[in-house]
Amino acid sequence: MDRIRTRYAPSPTGRMHVGNLRTALYAYLITRHEGGDFLLRMEDTDQERYYEGAEEIIYNTLRLTGLKWDEGPDIGGPVGPYVQSERQASGIYLEYARMLVEKGEAYYCFCTEERLNSLKRTVNGEEIMTYDKHCLSLSPEEVKANLDAGMPYVIRQNNPTEGVTTFHDELYGDISVSNSELDDMVLIKSDGFPTYNFANVVDDHLMGITHVVRGCEYLSSSPKYNRLYAAFGWEVPAYIHCPTITDETHKKLSKRSGHSSFEDLVDQGYLPEAVVNFVALLGWSPEDDREIFSLEELTKIFDYRHISKSPAVFDMVKLGWMNGEYIKAMDDERFFTMARPYIEEVIHAPELLADEKLRKMAAMVKTRIEKLPDIQGHIDFFNAVPEYDAEMYTHKKMKTDAASSLQLLKDVLPILEQQENWDNDSLFEALRAFAAEHEYKTGFVMWPLRTALSGKQMTPAGATEIMDVLGREESLARINAGIAKLS
Secondary structure, three states, rough: OOEEEEEOOOOOOOOOOOHHHHHHHHHHHHHHHHEEEEEEEEOOOOOOOOOOOHHHHHHHHHHHHHHOOOOOOOOEOOOOOOOOHHHHOHHHHHHHHHHHHHHHHHHEEOOOOHHHHOOOOOOEEEEEEEOOOHHHHHHEEEHHHEEEHEEEEEEEEOOOOOOOOEEOOOOOOEEEEHHOOOOOOOOOOOOOOOOOOHHHHHHHOOOOOOOOEEEEHHHHHHHHHHHHHHOOOOOOOOOOOOOOOEEOOOEEEOHOOOOEEEHHHHHOOHHHHHHHHHHHOOEEEEOOOOOOOOOHHHHHHHHHHHEEEOEEEEEHHHHHHHHHHHHHHHHHHHHHHHHHHHHHHHOOOOOHHHHHHHHHHHHHHHOOOOOOOOOHHHHHHHHOEEEEEEHHOOOOOOOOOOOHHHHHHHHHHHHHHHOOOOOOHHHHHHHHHHHHHHOOHHHHHHHHHHHHOOOOOOOOOOOOHHHHHHHHHHHHHHHHHHHHHHH
């Protein structure tokens, strides 16, 4: 086989949808697995949907996910330019469309918008328009006269109306479509720009693309693509159509879901490497049951033949679990750097903002969170004890209640007031000794203390770790407040 060449060809119309990221990822993995070339091409011919700054979003997303391209708009390459509007300016698409006209595989269409609207009909509640080949019957003289007169036109593909067209997909196998279902799609629009479908075929051929990865929504367009390849006498690339991605209710993932784009997920605190890992498994699975993979590991084992044809469900619960696993495995220093802004956003007491204390808070939450913004809900009590019910001191397993908790807090308060070394180890040893002396279980001692210190049912650390961060003065003040509440 020739050297494998894949491409990611996004339209700069906004944030990168998860489905588009998966397309880029699979194309990248196919290439890297075989040692081929991965190209980036900007398909900006749809001027109406163009979004200012979208190119930079695409670059940033690919860089954050680690999908490095070998050729592209910013680094060039042997088959550039890699931006369709720049290629269009050279007249390349119009040139190839006219070649098809000369072969009888395409024709000029001068129909007005009014006439095209008259061809519309409603099928199953959806309005569609199938062109009736009206302008195919124009003589060469009539076509020339219209062009000379400057009449607006499009160039349409001339598809047969009888027989079938068969194409092959690497996942779905051979698929045959009746030619009567093939509309004469527009190749060159009235503004001179090529349509997405036509530019795609021309560019893929000229750039030597061997494998085309795209969503299964393009399966219905593939027969038209194949007829274009056949009309030009070009070799058809291998097609790999990926399954639809749905939400948990099995509806197509939409922008309204709030997590349909890579940027949405990063904004919500998910790590880029976790998102890549998760997206890789949306429709593809390895031969074993393993689920955590680095990008490098994915390149070694990825086989597109294991892509499923069934819709893939975007499971936020699974993404949360996976992201948590990445956080747990993260280098402590990197985690602190990422966690610090979230901690400083919620912690305002100056005495708690020392680097040492911030690091201790980060260490407390690292194994307890699934995404970075979760940090704040775990540590907000350090800033101030929230209002809480005295019933929280009652714990059946620890065999504590309001009365026993009050007595215990009163008993340990003098011990803590006399404590010279105010650090976790020293505090724990002092309280452990107290518990042993009174034949208490350690949890019986720690539960009332932790409740008074935090005012929360769940905390990311034990009582002595909390006191270590709070410091002597604040810790004793909170214990006295707990005594007052219980009294």
